Amino acid sequence: MALIIRSKNNPDYRKRLLERLGVLTSPMKRHGIVVHASSVGEVIALKAYINGILNQYPNIPVTLTTFTPTGSAQVQKLFGVRVQHCYLPLDVWPCTWLFLRQLQPRVLVLMETEIWPNLIAQCANRGIPMQLINGRLSDKSMKSYQKLSWLISASLQKFSEIWTQSSENQSNFLALGANTSTTNISGNLKFDIQLTDDVNNKIAALNDSLHSSHPIWLVASTHEGDETLVLDSFKELKKLQPSLLMMLVPRHPERFEQVHRLCIEHGFAVAKRSNEDSVTDTTDIWLIDTLGELLACCGIADIVTMGGSFSAIGGHNPLEPALFKKPVIVGPNMKNFSFINQQMLNHHAIIQLDSAINTPMSAQLTQAVNLLLNDKDKQQLLGAAAYKVVQMNQGASQKTVDALDKFLS
Incomplete structure (x- = not known):
């Protein structure tokens, strides 16, 4: 429903609908790293990180997913054919099952507050390691998440690692149920911008x-x-x-x-x-x-x-x-x-x-x-x-x- 509403102002939301359902319409390499960046700002913030992965692991395919058309366009601008790209599917069982079945990732990396309970649960069931990077959880967001703590806590505990922007964010993730032993501070990826x-x-x-x-x-x-x-x-x-x-x-x-x-x-x-x-x-x-x-x-x-x-x-x-x-x-x-x-x-x-x-x-x-x-x-x-x-x-x-x-x- 949200996609239909958004498509009234931006017709690009009506395109590539099969990807929204988890069907990859072009051949993609399996057994790589899947990194999700919701929209433009997140893609830009990941630039140094993605370039670092490509340099450090040149033989492992990288799939960078987004949820918005503008984010998709930004992926093409920044990385071209150096990464694979598709939309992240809707977080419902058949769609995420198809998505994971086709890509079979070695690692799934989510960003900031991108917590997708169904996708996370399926990765955990398949034994796919998961990281949440650049973790951000403000005091105000905490109030919303606490209403769904039964769902969010279970999801956070399935991550292999959570890397947060600051000690304040780390404390908020821990308060929501993240594991103490795997929740660390990395700093903020958004500081790593460079002139090119x-x-x-x-x-x-x-x-x-x-x-x-x-x-x-x-x-x-x-x-x-x-x-x-x-x-x-x-x-x-x-x-x-x-x-x-x-x-x-x-x-x-x-x-x-x-x-x-x-x-x-x-x-x-x-x-x-x-x-x-x-x-x-x-x-x-x-x-x-x-x-x-x-x-x-x-x-x-x-x-x-x-x-x-x-x-x-x-x-x-x-x-x-x-x-x-x-x-x-x-x-x-x-x-x-x-x-x-x-x-x-x-x-x-x-x-x-x-x-x-x-x-x-x-x-x-x-x-x-x-x-x-x-x-x-x-x-x-x-x-x-x-x-x-x-x-x-x-x-x-x-x-x-x-x-x-x-x-x-």
Whole structure:
């Protein structure tokens, strides 16, 4: 039912339905490593980990599954034919039985809070080792899982190993019933981001479309409601900073046209990346309505605001702009990245707006962006501190790759 609802906005959910039922429509190698990454963000976070597996175990096939079409597209962009790819089937017995029967994996690796009870039970029955990596379980999520503790605890105890992002996450998994002896801390895979030739080439391509000397404010991974807030803020900022250019990157492709219309309705001159429009001195907003260019956008921005942090969504990864030493502004809700966000706050490496004060959120955002635009030193200090946080926390990917050896040797 959920897939049918999603397909109304994104027809790609209607494609490859046999895979959703566990039927692999193309030949795939068996007896490999199956790694599941739900969507785009998880695929990107796994980049260093998957590359590490491919380098360390070159003769073992790797199957990287996703659940969303955008995640599927990201797999193709990042890894091409170096990995096998299909959708993870629905978590019902016939579908998961077919899936496992066809692939017969040596190891199944799930990520963060991807707990699929039926799939886990079947792997346990078949004697397939399982890891949960980059484990994340917030205090708020705990309340939901505790209502199903009879099911979740049984699933967690079937994992051969659980590797968590932090001691807080480890404590939450243990409280839900995970085994003390097999639940460890690895750190967060999302810190292990790197600049590649592909990213640098995309930065060069973006710069080729810039025919102006605008200061650039990047608003990344926006959701419904975010755009209205930032457009209201942008309207005020243009009075203070007339040459300011906003780069706007909606999170979901099916919303590109809706966001474009909204920008026009607010009276702004918009250039669309998909049309290869040039950005001139008369352009107000550069709408990045393409896939796979967000990291490169961080490379050319002066200031970055992460979407999804102004609502119940819970924010998106602030480490991508941090990799480029860019100052980052986020809204009050960063629950999806609470550990990373707290690390950055502790090191004075991020600006977080406050829902508890009386000033409207759009006005707070205007004030924060304007302050940074007028203070280059503060931009550099924030960016340098953010980059330091990235460097301090790297290494989880290789540690997690090494943990596979006991199951593959």
